[in-house]
Amino acid sequence: MKCPYCGFAQDRVVDSRESKEADSIRRRRECERCNKRFTTYERIDEIPYMVVKKDGRREKFERQKVLSGLLHACEKRPISASKMESLVDEAETFVIDSPERERTTTELGELLMNKLKALDTVAYIRFASVYRDFKDVREFKEELEQLLSGKEQGKKNKSAS
Template sequence: MRCPYCGSLETQVKDSRPTDDASAIRRRRVCPDCGGRFTTFERVQLRELTVLKKSGRRAPFEREKLMRSLEIALRKRPVEPERVERMVNGIVRQLESQGESEIASDRIGELVMEGLRALDSVAYVRFASVYRNFREARDFNALIDELDGAAQPEAPSKDDGGTDEPPAKTRAPTRA
């Protein structure tokens, strides 16, 4: 493993242990040339995944890019990093187990939306605003209504005793 500090190819593993969810091996390494210490993670990769972009371009799937986008959506939110890591592991596992080596970027986005919806509603709205390319405030309102499961309340009709006039304003009593 190349040292990220000096570029030396000779590094030594000082400690190895599984991560909390046992999806990877965490290795602490030290470089004998510069003394630099760093951590690496070893993960099982079932297949090479390629992302098919909306433009038709193909790019290799990058787990780190997925993690960064979630970190942006979750910035300053009270969500433990372990929960985010489990979510990313779950998304990657789903993508790898689909049997396809090419994954549409839309599919990845939908999996992220599902995960964020269960994880944190504010992060869900943040991510959705970029992913779905919101242009107006009503786009946010529609998503929040969808999130709440709230249907738009219907205005009372004249048959129900409703009127076209706004409700009368009441004044607070004044003190003398």
């Protein structure tokens, strides 16, 4: 907390107490440089983190929705629950780190697909088929061909080394 008098960033809390409405905490602070006292109020951050859907609607970010999608994609695959939890944590951090407190579902989907692609290609394809909403078998086949050609390039590069 910056001192409002001298701008110094170090202070100490002299007194803390709950407000009368119990919705915030009042703190008396003392600047460690100029020794002047000032009051701050802390309250719970009530603005939710949001995701912007493809059609422009905004929804509250829900960890459980992300986890549910990953559970479906990773069903019967050798991916541990802790790894899926880690992916959800990364997605949540991605939203929280946004300066606007929101991210598009496109950005979130791409992040998760990239992580899944490195983890398990079957889970990646399952997730991509729902996320990208393939209109027909041709689109699905194109995605598979890109995935396979990328793997073949990786094998060629490794054998050339």
